[in-house]
Amino acid sequence: MSKMRTFTVRVEPPKQATVTVPALQSVDISSPACAFMGLISWTIPAGYERAYYGAVLKKLGWKYQEGVYLYGVGGSATLFTAHLDTVARIPAKLTLFNSNGLVYCGGGLTLGADDRAGVALILWLAHTMRLPGKYMLCTGEEVGCVGVQDFLYSPHSAPFLRDTAVCISLDRKGYSDIITHQMRGQLASDMFAEVLADELRAQGLYYAPSSAGLFTDSAYLPDIIPQIVNLSVGYHGAHTASEFQDTTFLNKLGNALANLDHYGLEQVALDYPLNPPLLDPDPQDYTQDAFTWIDQNGRSK
Numbered sequence: 001m002s003k004m005r006t007f008t009v010r011v012e013p014p015k016q017a018t019v020t021v022p023a024l025q026s027v028d029i030s031s032p033a034c035a036f037m038g039l040i041s042w043t044i045p046a047g048y049e050r051a052y053y054g055a056v057l058k059k060l061g062w063k064y065q066e067g068v069y070l071y072g073v074g075g076s077a078t079l080f081t082a083h084l085d086t087v088a089r090i091p092a093k094l095t096l097f098n099s100n101g102l103v104y105c106g107g108g109l110t111l112g113a114d115d116r117a118g119v120a121l122i123l124w125l126a127h128t129m130r131l132p133g134k135y136m137l138c139t140g141e142e143v144g145c146v147g148v149q150d151f152l153y154s155p156h157s158a159p160f161l162r163d164t165a166v167c168i169s170l171d172r173k174g175y176s177d178i179i180t181h182q183m184r185g186q187l188a189s190d191m192f193a194e195v196l197a198d199e200l201r202a203q204g205l206y207y208a209p210s211s212a213g214l215f216t217d218s219a220y221l222p223d224i225i226p227q228i229v230n231l232s233v234g235y236h237g238a239h240t241a242s243e244f245q246d247t248t249f250l251n252k253l254g255n256a257l258a259n260l261d262h263y264g265l266e267q268v269a270l271d272y273p274l275n276p277p278l279l280d281p282d283p284q285d286y287t288q289d290a291f292t293w294i295d296q297n298g299r300s301k
Helices: 032-039 049-060 113-128 146-152 157-161 190-202 247-259 262-271 290-297
Strands: 063-065 068-073 078-083 096-099 102-105 133-138 166-173 177-179 208-210 227-236 244-246
Touching: 032 113, 032 247, 049 063, 049 068, 068 146, 078 113, 078 262, 113 133, 113 166, 113 227, 113 244, 113 247, 133 146, 133 157, 166 177, 166 262, 177 190, 190 208, 190 227, 190 262, 227 247, 244 247
Parallel strands: 078 133, 078 166, 166 227, 177 208
Antiparallel strands: 063 068, 068 133, 096 102, 102 244, 177 227, 227 244
16 A cells, blocks of 8 residues: 555534434345435434444444444455534434435434435445445544544554555435545546446436535545545535435435446556546645535535
8 A cells, every 4th residue: 555645634523512312223224215214313423423323333244443434245446435424513313304205304403414325325235235345434524534534544444445446435415426526636537437427327327527526534545545436425405404315316326336337447447547646735724613614615525
């Protein structure tokens, strides 16, 4: 593994009141939509992820390592990532509504489809479909991607990430984006993104490469993984009380991901690398509160 460039996001996590969040004991993973509905009973701010998800992930065979949960199926050079925390000050029970597959909540709270839509997809792909791949669920993304940063400085990161050719993050709003740029620059080659778009279009989904991303956990992996993209997963209005998730789309995306030619994509990733990644040599020092940074800059992931 090459020497990793580092940059730091310094964000103070929200001060947490004393709130007890019930541990999630089981999730129906028969479809991405079912998995999503099983995950979203509560808002889960950074710091509460292990208390809420830990028991069910342990039952499914996931291992917690310094800020992330890890799982693997067979031999594959593709990594899938999502994050477990949601935008909230304290955990709160959600009142959910479902209108023809569009799921939202009441009470002025944030649904947290960002990024439990991605988590639901990963659980379904890994456990129901048994899709070969490496899988990583991160803590603390909404307060500066602190979980993945802790993991990268641990001795467990190199063995897990070694020989990974592709990272597919599942943490983008909308229906159609293949995000190729995050935070400091371009993280996937144009050729790789176009081939992936063609594969998804062949599955009936109309994706296209986009450079309009901000960040998610995979922004920290460009010196380790040759191709990094972030896919739209069908949520809208992230970080607001009007957030909703299209669960019909979530099922369609899950089926498309399960049927991609992942080994072919891995070969394209190696044949057409972005080498080196086109990174900003003077990364910004993100010191603002995580709950206001995106609003101030007018962009979202």
